[in-house]
Amino acid sequence: MKNLRYILFVFCFCPLAASAQTEEKLCEEMTMFKEYCFRVRNAVEKHDADELIDCIVKWQPSEFDENGKETQREMFIYKNVLIEKTPFSDLQAVDTADEIPTEKHLKFLPQYVDELLVNDLETINLTSAHHLRSSINLDRMTYDALAFVQNFLGLETDSKQIEYTVKALKSGGKTTYKTSGKGRVEMFAVSENPGTLNFYVKSPKLVLEDSAPNGKAQAELVWRMSSDGEFEFTIENKSEKPQSFIVAKFQNK
16 A cells, blocks of 8 residues: 555656657757758768758858948758757756867857868867858859748748757766746757767656667657746767767747
């Protein structure tokens, strides 16, 4: 009888724990952004310039005037899907002692890939908002397509804004951040090649993970929140070497 009471107590009062194997899937924009990150990960490892060019062929960088004011907003279309992205707006560090500088590590983003190609695939630091696109033979017609999508298809500029962050961890390290969510929340993480990671989410009412004993090259979690709230997410580096990773979040309020 005591065992039965204990089981009922755990079921009723303990946070819900679950793996990532749910019926919930990433939306199209998040799916495409994750695929893009994974392709970049593999192409950089293979030094495959053609693959990298294909990843950003429909990317248009931000442009700035001499006073630093943005005159052209960044646009990124991957496989005919418009991806609107911005750095996390509310990221709070909880335990980041194992983090290291990203410096020579993969940074995933189109502007990084662009500069990587300009520098003959030599790993570089992102130090400028201006990009040397003239040395890469990209099809400029694609930017007409970008303008068409923005001006004539009626897309709301912030309709599906994806938030992201790129960090790096020492071998075997973990890092934890706090952020907020409401409604349907989607997140993914992709590791630098050949690294692997585990991905955990925790709130007072929920515990989720997408993990494996030796880690995973990419992980994703999708869940629903009944009201505004904060949650923590943790990335664990399961590699024997330091590695970078990208984490992205989208919430459908």
